[in-house]
Structures are given as C-alpha cells and as structure tokens.
Amino acid sequence: MATNEPLIQDPVSGLADLVNRSFQLIPGKEIVVRYIASSYQNDPVRSLLELILFIFAVRTILQNRTRSSRNFVNLSNSDIDYLVKEFEPEPLCTPLSPEEQDDLDGAPQIVGHASSHPMVKAPWMSGTVPRRVKNLASFNFTGMLEASELTVQAKQILREYGVGSCSPPGFYGTSDMHIKLEETIASFLRKEACIVYSQGFSTISSVIPAFCKRGDVIVVDSGVNFSIQKGLQLSRSRLYWYDHHDMSSLEAVLAHLNREQARSRKPLTRRFIVTEALFESDGSMANLPRIVELKKKYKFRMILDESYSVGTVGPTGRGLPELQHVNPDDVDIVVGNLAASFATAGGFCASTKEIVKHQRINGLSFVFSAAMPVMMANGSTVAIQKLMTHPDILAQLRDNTEKAYHVLSQISSITIPSTPGSPLIHVQIRPKAQSEPMSAAGQRRLLRQIMRQALNQDVMVSLGPRLRSIRPELDEGTWANPSLRIAVTSALSPAEMAQAIDVVRASIVSVLGT
Secondary structure (H helix, E strand, O other): OOOOOOOOOOHHHHHHHHHHHHHHOOOOHHHHHHHHHHHHHHOHHHHHHHHHHHHHHHHHHHOOHHHHHHHOOOOOHHHHHHHHHHOOOOOOOOOOOHHHHHHHHOOOEEEOOOOOOOEEEOOOOOOOOOEEOEEOOOOOOOOHHHOHHHHHHHHHHHHHHOOOOOOOHHHHHOOHHHHHHHHHHHHHOOOOEEEEEOOOHHHHHHHHHHHOOOOOEEEEEOOOOHHHHHHHHHHOOEEEEEOOOOHHHHHHHHHHHHHHHHHHOOOOOOEEEEEEOEOOOOOOEOOHHHHHHHHHHHOOEEEEEOOOOOOOOOOOOOOHHHHOOOOHHHOOEEEEEHHHHOOOOOEEEEEOHHHHHHHHHHOHHHHOOOOOOHHHHHHHHHHHHHHHHOOHHHHHHHHHHHHHHHHHOOOOOEEOOOOOOOOEEEEEEOOOOOOOOOOHHHHHHHHHHHHHHHHHOOEEOEEOOOOOOOOHHHHHOHHHOOOEEEEOOOOOOHHHHHHHHHHHHHHHHHHHOO
16 A cells, blocks of 8 residues: 655765765775775774874864863962072083183183184283294194185175175075185095085084994094084994004904994995094094005995194195095095184085985085085195195194104103104193002193193193093003193294294193103
C-alpha cells in the first residue's frame, strides 16, 4: 500500500552528506584525497599522528593565552623591596687575579701613531712623559706602518669612496677596490682566485666551518692559534690532534683514520689537515713538504694558515710554500691576515675558483659582516705592490732576523723554540738542571721583569699572550710555556736593530743570568 509520508533522514547521514557536498566544492580536492589514501595505505600510524598534531595545532591557536595570568604570584611592595635587596647578580666575567690586574695596570700605552719608533708611556717607566722607543712588539714585519704610499692612498680613497662600505659584500658593499685586491692576492700567491674578509681573526674561523660539517674529519696540529680553534669548534667536525710539529704523530693519526674508514665501509667523508705555516704560539714553521707528502698519500685536503708567513718569508715574501719549495697547487686552501705584513686590516682565502665561489654564500663572516673599508682594501693592494717592487724590504728583514738569532742564541739561560729565519721570535726560560721546574706564574714574573727593563732602555717587546686551548691538556706542552715575544721589523736600520737586540740581551742576562 503506497504512503505519502515523507522519508525521515538520519541526522548523522545528513551531516555526512553535507560535509561530502562541501568537500566536493574545494579546489584541488583530488590531490588531498590521493595523499590521504596513499598515506593511509603506506603508513596508517603516520596518518593518525598527523591528525592528532592537526587537532593540537587548532586547539593551541584557539586557546586563550591570557588566562595564564591568574597563576602569577601577587607580591606586596615590601616583598619586592626585600627580594631586590637580597639579589646578588653574578659577575659577567671572572674577576682578575692579582697577577692579571698587575699586567693590565702596567701595560705600556702607545701615544699617538703606531710605528717602528712610537711614543710610549707606562706607570712604572722612569720619567713622567712619553718616550720614543724602538718597537719590537708590533707585527710590523715589513715596516708598512710608516709607508708614505699607504698614507697617500688612504687620503685619496677617503675623498672618493668615504670611510666605510656600510653593507656586506653580497649586497652593495663590494667595490672595484675589493675586486682588485682579490685579483692581486691570487696573482701574488699563484692561486686561481681569492676572497677577502673584513676581519683577519674571523677569516679562518669562517673558512673551516664553510667546508667542514658535522661528521667530517679534521686532523690538526696541537699548537694552532685561538682563531683556528674557534673555527674547529664551529665546524662540529670530528677532531684528531697530532703532536706539535711531530710528523710521526701526524702519519700515525692519518693511518689510523684510513684503517677505521676501511673497516667501516662507510662512504668517504670530507677530510682535512689544518695547520699554521708560521705558528703564532712559538714562532716555529711547519714541515710543509712532509705534510703535503702525507696528505697525498692518505688522500686528505689541506688548509694552511699563512697569517704570519705571507709577506715575511720566502725570497719574494710569498710564504712558506715558496720558502720550502712546495708547489702552491699542493696546498688546497691558503688563509691569511692582511694586518700583519701589510699594515691594513681584514683577511683572505686563496684557492680554486670553486672553493672561493662557495664561500661567497657559505662563509658566515663574509655574508653577515660589512665589507672591508675601501681604503683598507686598496691599502693592501698598494702594500703588496710595494713589497714586490722593493726586494730590499725582505732583505733588511732577513738581516735583522739573523742579527737577533745570533745574539739571543748565545744566552744559555733561555731557549728559543722559533725556527731560525722566522721574524716572530719567542724566548722561553730554560729549566735549570737538577732543580724543581718553575711554575708558569713564576716564569711570567721573570719575563715581565725583562720586558720592563728593556722598555726602560727604550726597546719595547711583549709577553706572548696565552689563551686557553679548547682542549686543556694541550696547554701542558713545553712549547706552550710563557714566552717573551720579539717581532723583528725591517723598519729598523742595521745599527738600530743591533742596539735594540743588545738591550734585550742585557735585560735577559740581568734577570736570568748568562
């Protein structure tokens, strides 16, 4: 029997039908359906997890964040005053020890322009007015601090370009002077290309993490400077240290890594050897031919820091590869500081075009720092050109260095860890036979006396700064002992250099004996 009663629809079915019709109106619904279907088919647990995360995200967005204010503790004014009175903030840095405070208070101050003959004053110096002294403390190896050519170009560039670049090189900080400097350095070091950084200290600490990442392998000399150590930390690579200047230790580490790689059968990672050419810590020079031989044998790349060797060693100042007759192409990456030999600022990295191009996007100090001031960039170019056209500068530097070694090597109470021919000379106290070894603090006190006696006789030298290594056990080697640092310069005449080194010798003998 037919009936005219309307059909009663299930509410749930009606809602489902409404949702289905609404879903059909969404553009691109087929893609969503296909994704959900494939996701459920391959991994239903993942689909459930995504649904839970979606619900949690919606709940978080809709949640009233202001309701948490009712959990705040209501303090009276007296309670607030009491808490403020009792609050004792921790110091931002460790308080100085009495010895460190004495070093800081008694540090000599250069008055006026820095040069090979600056005006210096110190609270313990005889006399009350600044005195002109012979400077063997600054890294003015080539005497460029007082080069008239650099002064003339600085004034001209300031008028044409202004003071600063005000932008990273990747934006509008690069000028034609930066490009010219990069081409000059690449040609000088016989490399394909070069990139310049605005700060010398941050150059090597940016280059290392640009190529070495987590899981990569770095084999490094235990005597490298603090800037290299910061780059090693930033890279988060696996670090393997070999004994300072010990080629047997280096080969043992490289052989161990090759055996480990063969056993694991894992894909080969990036592997580097990192060392300095002329070590800042003790003035010694690396055995570059042997290191290159081992890097080829065990298939490693090499990063060489030439901050103190470029412009100072080699027949034409091209650094340790030229001095030790090594093909520049055998050193993969060369890094240096333009402030040491060229009296300007910034740093450089010279290598192949691909390696340089990679740093323009991945070198953090290059990407996120303002470009080097244009007058500094052009000043470095002028300094390199002067060094190339005036070989007498390096000849004078070598003569002064030989004089210093000849005089100092005759003193039996000291030892010189620096390599003969290095313009950066470190003098350490020789341990006495059959006696207790002197503490580092005791050595520094005696070296400070020598430094002050020499300055009272118008010759300025300095104590070698000693920053803690990222591995404290590396600070226990004899090469890391406190030292008196002498930076030889070509700006002193032969007579002035002879007089200055005689003053240093007399000061050492007065404090330590012959």
